[in-house]
Amino acid sequence: MFEFTYSANPARVIFGSGTLGRLPEIVEEMGLQRVVVLSTPQQKDDAERLQAVIGKRCAGIFPDAQMHTPVHVTEKAVDMVLALQADGLVAVGGGSTTGLGKAIALRTDLVQIVAPTTYAGSEMTPILGETRDGNKMTQTNAKVLPEVVIYDVDLTMSLPVKLSGTSGINAIAHAIEALYSRDANPVISLLAKEAVSEFSKALPAISANPGDRTARSGALYGAWLCGTCLGAVGMALHHKLCHTLGGMFDLPHAETHTVILPHALAYNAPAVPEAMRALREALDTNDPPRALYDLAGKVGAPRSLKELGMPESGIAQAVERAIANPYWNPRELEPDLILALIENAFAGRLPEYQHTEHHG
Numbered sequence: 531m532f533e534f535t536y537s538a539n540p541a542r543v544i545f546g547s548g549t550l551g552r553l554p555e556i557v558e559e560m561g562l563q564r565v566v567v568l569s570t571p572q573q574k575d576d577a578e579r580l581q582a583v584i585g586k587r588c589a590g591i592f593p594d595a596q597m598h599t600p601v602h603v604t605e606k607a608v609d610m611v612l613a614l615q616a617d618g619l620v621a622v623g624g625g626s627t628t629g630l631g632k633a634i635a636l637r638t639d640l641v642q643i644v645a646p647t648t649y650a651g652s653e654m655t656p657i658l659g660e661t662r663d664g665n666k667m668t669q670t671n672a673k674v675l676p677e678v679v680i681y682d683v684d685l686t687m688s689l690p691v692k693l694s695g696t697s698g699i700n701a702i703a704h705a706i707e708a709l710y711s712r713d714a715n716p717v718i719s720l721l722a723k724e725a726v727s728e729f730s731k732a733l734p735a736i737s738a739n740p741g742d743r744t745a746r747s748g749a750l751y752g753a754w755l756c757g758t759c760l761g762a763v764g765m766a767l768h769h770k771l772c773h774t775l776g777g778m779f780d781l782p783h784a785e786t787h788t789v790i791l792p793h794a795l796a797y798n799a800p801a802v803p804e805a806m807r808a809l810r811e812a813l814d815t816n817d818p819p820r821a822l823y824d825l826a827g828k829v830g831a832p833r834s835l836k837e838l839g840m841p842e843s844g845i846a847q848a849v850e851r852a853i854a855n856p857y858w859n860p861r862e863l864e865p866d867l868i869l870a871l872i873e874n875a876f877a878g879r880l881p882e883y884q885h886t887e888h889h890g
């Protein structure tokens with residue numbers, strides 16, 4: 531019997547190859563006269579190209595987006611868009627640039643057009659993570675949800691193979707946790723299953739040939755679906771572990787998610803039979819955690835926390851922190867088994883189904 535709540539986030543999504551060429555027409559349709567283009571310093575060229583494409587409806591560029599969306603950068607950008615009397619934002623880039631656009635929108639209510647260049651998926655969510663003096667603050671607010679998302683496969687063709695792999699598996703984690711989320715619903719589960727299936731085919735193909743357009747298109751389509759999953763339902767153990775480990779040891783984001791995912795799924799597996807059924811179909815395997823571990827191997831991604839620079843001496847404290855704050859998960863967190871999970875992930879061993887020991 532079905533019983534669920536489903537809320538859709540409003541956004542216009544334009545997907546294809548060369549779709550960014552429609553930007554001037556979209557800016558005009560939205561009635562915007564003075565948009566500001568956002569990027570990181572590394573992608574300043576892209577921002578300048580867009581400025582030229584938009585022409586007189588572009589009021590300027592702000593090419594200083596930074597990782598983790600520091601508030602001091604946002605405040606600088608807000609001063610600039612106010613001074614320019616901007617009426618809209620165009621963000622071209624990955625999570626850092628999308629994050630900056632959302633942070634500006636939170637403070638100014640400006641409309642956002644986002645053109646993603648990675649598979650992070652943040653463009654589809656009302657979630658904003660910011661940092662002030664190194665402290666991370668996350669909030670969910672409908673104000674930060676972008677109005678228009680332009681997925682242009684051409685923008686992703688040069689995404690390096692390794693980054694494609696880890697960015698893709700980081701995205702898959704959103705689909706997987708959506709399947710067993712506390713607020714899971716059948717619509718989002720359909721998207722999640724489709725996303726896992728697309729990504730699991732696309733990522734190895736991209737590894738073999740980074741110029742494979744069909745694979746690039748499949749991966750970007752998967753990224754959209756995964757972002758939609760993240761924007762719709764809550765996450766669980768996998769995210770808790772990654773945030774704990776990432777925060778404690780300053781580990782790289784997408785790589786940490788790539789390492790942990792097979793292990794977190796194996797841990798939850800006994801408690802989530804329906805999600806496992808969907809994943810067996812999507813991945814065409816009897817052993818989804820193993821398939822995810824193998825997928826990371828195929829794309830040349832790291833598979834151990836050790837190689838990400840986590841100190842072995844930190845394992846015990848990480849377990850303590852991970853289980854300290856109550857956090858919803860389909861399976862209760864058993865300290866001994868979480869310890870085994872993190873030890874396996876640290877060493878890069880195969881994911882293990884962790885069974886509860888019954889005593890007496």
Ligand SMILES: [Fe+2]
Nearest residue numbers: 700703704769
């Ligand atoms: Fe995530």
